[in-house]
Amino acid sequence: MKLLTSTQLGKLHPRNRVVMAPMTRNRADAAGVVGELTVQYYLQRATAGLIITEATNVSAEAKGYPMTPGIWTAEQVEAWKKVTSAVHAAGGLMVMQLWHTGRVGHSDVRDGNLPLAPSAVGIQGQQHFTPTGLKNYEVPRAMTTDEVRATVDDYQRGARNAMAAGFDGVELHGAFGYLPHQFLVDSANQRTDTYGGSIENRARFVLEIMERLVRVWGEGRVGIRLSPTLAYNGMVDSNPLATFSYLIEKLNSLPLAYLHLMRATPDAERFPTWPRDTIATFGPLFRGALIVNSAFDRDSAEAAVTSGAAQAVSFGAPFISNPDLVRRLELGVPLTPADRQTFYQGGATGYVDYPAPHADAPAAAKGYWVVQATVTEPAQFGKYTAVAGPLIASFGGRVLARGDVSQVVEGSVPRRPYLIEFPNYGTARACFESPGYQAAIALRAGAAHFDIVVVEGTTA
Numbered sequence: 001m002k003l004l005t006s007t008q009l010g011k012l013h014p015r016n017r018v019v020m021a022p023m024t025r026n027r028a029d030a031a032g033v034v035g036e037l038t039v040q041y042y043l044q045r046a047t048a049g050l051i052i053t054e055a056t057n058v059s060a061e062a063k064g065y066p067m068t069p070g071i072w073t074a075e076q077v078e079a080w081k082k083v084t085s086a087v088h089a090a091g092g093l094m095v096m097q098l099w100h101t102g103r104v105g106h107s108d109v110r111d112g113n114l115p116l117a118p119s120a121v122g123i124q125g126q127q128h129f130t131p132t133g134l135k136n137y138e139v140p141r142a143m144t145t146d147e148v149r150a151t152v153d154d155y156q157r158g159a160r161n162a163m164a165a166g167f168d169g170v171e172l173h174g175a176f177g178y179l180p181h182q183f184l185v186d187s188a189n190q191r192t193d194t195y196g197g198s199i200e201n202r203a204r205f206v207l208e209i210m211e212r213l214v215r216v217w218g219e220g221r222v223g224i225r226l227s228p229t230l231a232y233n234g235m236v237d238s239n240p241l242a243t244f245s246y247l248i249e250k251l252n253s254l255p256l257a258y259l260h261l262m263r264a265t266p267d268a269e270r271f272p273t274w275p276r277d278t279i280a281t282f283g284p285l286f287r288g289a290l291i292v293n294s295a296f297d298r299d300s301a302e303a304a305v306t307s308g309a310a311q312a313v314s315f316g317a318p319f320i321s322n323p324d325l326v327r328r329l330e331l332g333v334p335l336t337p338a339d340r341q342t343f344y345q346g347g348a349t350g351y352v353d354y355p356a357p358h359a360d361a362p363a364a365a366k367g368y369w370v371v372q373a374t375v376t377e378p379a380q381f382g383k384y385t386a387v388a389g390p391l392i393a394s395f396g397g398r399v400l401a402r403g404d405v406s407q408v409v410e411g412s413v414p415r416r417p418y419l420i421e422f423p424n425y426g427t428a429r430a431c432f433e434s435p436g437y438q439a440a441i442a443l444r445a446g447a448a449h450f451d452i453v454v455v456e457g458t459t460a
Contacts, residue, residue: 001302001329001330002017002302002305002306003016003017003018003298003301003302003305003313003329004016004017004018004326004329004330005017006049006433007049007289007305007311007312008289008311009050009220009223009257009258009289009291009311009312010169010219010220010221010222010223010255010256010257010258010288010289011169011218011219011220011221011257012050012093012095012168012169012220012221012257012258013093014048014049014050014093014312015049015091015430015433015434016047016048016049016326016430017049017301017305017311017312017313018048018049018301018312018313018315018325018326018329019048019049019050019051019052019291019312019313019314019315020045020048020050020051020052020314020315020319020325021052021293021314021315021316021319022052022053022054022055022097022171022173022225023054023316023317023319023320023343024054024055024065024068024343024344025041025054025343025344025351026065026066026067026068026343026344026345026346027041027067027346027347027351028067028068028069028070029067030066030067031070031073031075031076032057032063032068032069032070032072032073032076033069033070033073033075033076033079034069034076034079034080034083035079036082037347037348037351037352038069038079038083039082039083039086040352041351041352042083042086042087042094043083043086043087043090044323044324044352045319045323045325046086046087046090046091046092046394047090047092047324047325047326047327047430048092048319048325048326049093049312049326050093050094050095050312051087051092051093051094051095052094052095052096052097052171052223052260052314053069053083053094053095053096053097053167054068054069054097055068055097055098055099055173055178056068056069056070056071056096056097056098056099056158056162057069057070057071057072057099057100057101058070058071058072058098058099058100058151058154058155058157058158059072059100059151059154059157059158060072061100061116061151061154062099062100062101062151062154062179063101063105063109063110064101064102064104064105064106064109064110064115064128064178065101065105065109065129066109066129066130066131067346068099071096071098071158071161071162071165072154072157072158072161076161077161077164077165078165080096080162080165080166080167081165081166084165084166084167085166088166088435088436089390089391089394089436090391090394090395090434090436091391091394091395091430091431091434091435091436091437092434093168093435094167094168095167095168095169095170095171095221095223095257096158096162096165096167096169096170096171097170097171097172097173097225098155098158098159098162098170098171098172098173098213099173099178100151100154100155100173100178100179100180101115101178101179102115102116102117102118102140102178102179102182103115103116103117103121103122103123103137103140103179103182103188104123104128104137104177104178104233105128105140106128106130106135106137106138107138108130108131108132108135109130109131114138114139114140114141115138115140115141116140116141116142116143116147116151116179117140117141117142117143117179117182117188118142118143118148118179118182118183118188118189118190118191118195118196118205119142119188119189119190119191119196120139120140120141120142121139121140121187121188121190121234122137122138122139122140123137123177123233123234124137124234126233126234129344142191145193145194145195148195148205151179152205152208152209152212153212155172155209155212155213156209156212156213156215156216158170159212159213159216159217159222160216163216163217168221169217169221169222169223169257170213170216170217170221170222170223171222171223171224171225171260172206172209172210172213172222172223172224172225173225174206174224174225174226175225175226175227175230175260175262176227176230176232176233176235176262177230177232177233177234177235178233180205180206180209181226181227181233181235182235183195183196183202183203183204183205183206184202184203184206184237184243184244184247185202185235185236185237185243186202186237186238186243187234187235187236187237187238188234188235189202199242199243199246200246202243203243203246203247203250206224206247207247207250207251210222210224210251210254210256211254214254214255214256218255219255220255220256220257221257222254222256222257223256223257223258223259223260223291224251224256224259224260225260225261225262225293226244226247226248226259226260226261226262226282227261227262227264227278228240228241228243228244228261228275228278228281228282229264229265229266229271229274229275229278230262230264230266231264231266231267231270231271232264236271239273240274240275241274241275241281244282245282245285248282248285248286249285251286252285252286252287252288256288257288257289258288258289258290258291258311258312259283259286259288259289259290259291260291260292260293260314261278261279261282261283261286261290261291261292261293262278262293262294263277263278263279263292263293263294263295264278264294265278279292279304279309279310280309283309283310289311289312290309290310290311290312291310291311291312291313291314292304292309292310292312292313292314293313293314293315293316296313296315298329298332301313301315301329317338317340318335318338320338320343320350320354321335321336321337321338321339321354322335322336322354323354336354336355338350387436387439387440388437388440391431391434391436391437391440392431395430395431395434397421397431398421
């Protein structure tokens with residue numbers, strides 16, 4: 001499957017094209033600090049080619065939902081370091097999605113303060129999740145021009161803190177009706193300053209943020225998520241084709257890692273002039289790598305990457321209930337359905353307790369790596385093994401034999417070879433090509449001479 005092959009997203013090099021989409025889970029504490037359950041949650045899913053975190057507040061003002069994480073305090077940064085360290089040790093890649101909810105919030109979640117938005121225009125026909133139940137949306141307070149500029153600064157600080165926390169990049173949440181999306185859409189943005197009115201002015205907020213994020217992270221490590229044809233949270237634009245075509249063209253001037261595009265299908269009766277196929281309409285406008293999202297399954301995801309329509313596909317709910325989603329896609333086994341009642345309730349249930357693949361799932365062919373090492377500096381080599389051993393185990397690897405394995409590699413009788421078994425050949429390659437293993441190799445510099453021989457297609 002091409003879905004299981006490596007790809008390139010700017011400076012990011014995912015080992016497969018299966019991306020974990022950002023999903024709000026409400027498992028942080030009241031101060032926006034994630035805990036050990038969050039470490040476990042993301043580590044369980046580290047076989048994804050790329051993990052995009054749940055949306056993470058860039059400031060106290062950005063918060064719209066209870067128990068959601070932040071990235072504006074030192075305590076929050078230190079907590080996220082534990083998550084990134086665990087994912088990296090398992091060979092994974094992880095970017096943080098930066099978030100400001102804007103008018104998609106409630107004063108009950110914000111210490112009595114009204115949500116902020118481009119304009120004093122509330123969301124109609126929906127209710128918001130608060131600690132005391134669902135409540136009607138309030139009319140938000142319109143941000144001053146100075147507050148808009150200060151919010152751009154908040155995003156830049158969030159990007160710096162994400163770097164300090166050990167992430168591999170950042171993604172701007174510019175979709176699903178949150179603050180950047182609100183600035184783009186003319187029904188939500190009725191400003192008369194330089195951030196409102198024309199398409200150019202409405203796109204200014206997003207573009208200023210993206211420029212700041214790139215300034216922090218450099219080339220190829222910043223992405224953006226957009227949903228041009230999603231009307232949820234009151235995101236009704238008079239001409240989304242013109243609005244988002246302009247925005248994407250401007251984004252092309254920045255050295256981004258990727259565009260993360262949601263393929264929402266609009267209601268034809270409500271919006272007959274909106275594009276019917278979001279990916280076909282907007283995807284070709286972006287000149288970089290494309291991640292596509294929304295209701296993909298194994299076959300449609302494979303078709304998207306095989307056709308060249310996208311470099312990768314992100315999965316949301318399937319990753320919640322299938323922490324081993326990559327393996328399930330590889331084997332073609334049924335997916336465990338997600339229990340939506342536990343999405344936002346907090347605690348371990350519905351978070352880290354979903355099962356592994358069914359016991360009767362067909363086994364993939366085993367893959368073996370023969371590691372032949374002639375040790376010259378035992379003490380230095382010990383530092384390497386202390387790091388490499390747990391990393392290999394995290395990929396499901398186990399040492400089957402040490403010593404003479406000339407029966408496996410004909411004619412080769414190295415002094416100190418290892419025969420290591422992995423669940424499948426792809427996992428073996430992913431382990432030894434991972435950044436974590438490359439770091440382990442650096443620890444044995446000058447300590448040993450290595451030859452790694454791959455024995456492909458061997459079965460137990």
